[in-house]
Amino acid sequence: MIPPLDERGLLPAGIHTASLEAVAHAFCSGQYRELLWQDLIRFLRDHFIAANLHPPLYLAGSFFSDKPNPGDIELTVDLGGRSQEQMLAALALFLERQRWHNEYRVDYYPNMPGNSDFVAFFQYVGPKTAQTKGLNEKDRRGIIKVESWTLG
Template sequence: MSIPQMNEKGLLPVGVHSCTLDEAESVLCWNDHRASLWCKLGDVLNEFRAQSFPRAPLFVDGSYVTDKPIPSDVELLIDLRSADDLIAGKVVLYCQRNHLRLRTDMLVDFYPVLQGGNDFASFFQYVGEKTACTKGLEAKDKKGILRIDSW
C-alpha cells in the first residue's frame, strides 16, 4: 500500500489507490490548511465510530486529493455495498440528517455508496468541470482517488 506521486497535472494517476489513514495524512497534509481539514476529517470519523458505523472502506477525493494548496473541503464516501440493509439505512439516515452540518461546519462532503445505488466511487474518478478548466483537461478525463480500508 502506497500512494503514487501526482502526475504533471497535480492529480493522482487513474485508479483507486489503497492506503492507510497515516499514509494519506503524510501525503496530503503538506500545509496548515490541509492539516486543519485532515483534523476535521478525523473528527467526522470519530462521529462515525460513536454512531457504530461499520468500518467499511472509505474513499477520499475532491480537490483535497490534488495539488491544490487551499482545497475547500474533503469529499468522503463510505462503501456500504456489502453492508446489510439495516446498517446501510442507519448510515443513509445519518447522512440525510447531518450532511449540511458536516459540509458547512466540518468541511467534509459525505456520501454513502450503496448496492444498486449511485456509484459515487466511479463518479468521483472523473475530473469534473471545475478541475478540467483549471488543469486544461476534459471533464470526463479520469483521475485517481484514495481508498482507506481500515479506520
C-alpha cells in the same frame, strides 16, 4: 501505496489503497491541509466510530491534488455487505450532508448497493478542475481507498 501527483497536479487515475496515516503523511502539507484533515477525522469519530460503523472509505477531490487550499474532502463509504441498520445510519448522515459540509468540510455520499456509484463518480476530474487545468471534465483522476481503519 500512494503514487506522486502526475503532470496535471492530480493523483494518477485509479484506486490507490492506503492507511489513514499514509494519506495524512502524503497530503497534510501545511497548517491549512492539516486542519482540513482533522475535520475529516472528527467527522469519522463523531459519526462512524460513534455508530460502530467501519466501512471501507473512499477519499477524493482536490485535497488529492496540487491545489493549495482545497475547500473540502470528498468521502464515500462502501455499504455493500452491511446490515440494514448500518445502511440506514449511513443514509441518515447523508440527509444532513450540507450540515456536515459546513461543520466538518466533508462532502459525504454513501455508496448504497444498487444506487449511484460514487466511487466511479469521484474518479472524474469534474467541471471545476477541468476548467482550472484545461482538461475535459470526464478525464480520470485517482482516489484513495482506506479498507481497514481505526482511530485512536
